[in-house]
Amino acid sequence: MCGAEKVRHMLMGEQVLKKWKKSKKMTVAFGGILVMSVVIGGCGGREDAKKSIKIGISVYDQYDTFVSEMMKDFNDYATKKEEETGVAINIDTYNASASQSTQNSQVENMITEGCDVICVNLVDRTDPTAIIDLAEKNNIPVIFFNRELVEEDLERWTRLYYVGAQAFESGIMQGELAAEAFLTDQSLDKNGDGIFQYVVLEGEAGHQDAIVRTEYSVSTMIDSGVEVEKLGYAIANWNRAQAQTKMAQLMSQFGDSIELVIANNDDMALGAIDALKASGLTKDEWPAVIGIDGTDVGLEAVKNKEMIGTVYNDKEGQADAMLNLAYELSTGSDLSDLNLIDGKYIRLPYARVTCDDVDSYMEGDTE
């Protein structure tokens, strides 16, 4: 630590607010959005980059469960890194509220504010041009995360990076879990026809994880020897409340023929469970529900056996990797220890979670 008193305030949701409730001061930044970093006592300033660095972050939607949990981990790792290195790490986090033009303005503001590196959770993964142009013009490196831009865009300048995971892996693991459940538990085949009748709750149209997860999940079940039949699907934009509404519609359309709900993330799986609970069906009558992410609430549902499993999207690993990369870029250090793929990508592996091993993931949480 540089010896100065550090106060940090992050407005990324209640959990984080609680964590930083010792904060004494807040700044109101660009466009009325509250940002979270204040350093008192002279640690700031790019004139002494080794003692103090500044990281700007824009998230596509601060209410997204996975992203907000990842941000909490990012802040926890930043605190640890400060203790290890003695370098003050100032983090300004902005919520783009699902608007790409708001996010572009936020990046402009972060550059004006002197950020050493900018981390962007793109609103529209097909529209990073304005951000890339701004960053290149001002020579500020950008780490994109979670919402993957196309390779051609990432190649447009040397100081652009991506931290995330390989979407297809999560689809394969979800399909394996569903197939294993069907092949080992006859009660899941409610009508006894030997075919797994399923519906899909999809994330945002156009998001790499939505398209790829669904495709691989279904093809893996088939490759594992399970005959499947798709009854229907609905787009629920990663969102629990939307998934509850969509699931209620699917249930009124297909009744008890639904044997499996494949959700592209845990929040939508939980929305499906909310609809099942509201329907008055007993738990024995529910279809199997399976998610992806291993969020705190998702893991809880696996432990309670409301979900047959989930696929762990390593938010701690991604947060840690992004923090280390941001740190090295800000302090001008060598990136060789970070094992970047093609000099640009860091991808963390997924993992399968069932009620047999869920406890280790719950313990492993950085809560």
Ligand code: BGC
């Ligand atoms: C996560 C979702 C999240 C989405 C946001 C995905 O990787 O699995 O839970 O809503 O990213 O971009």
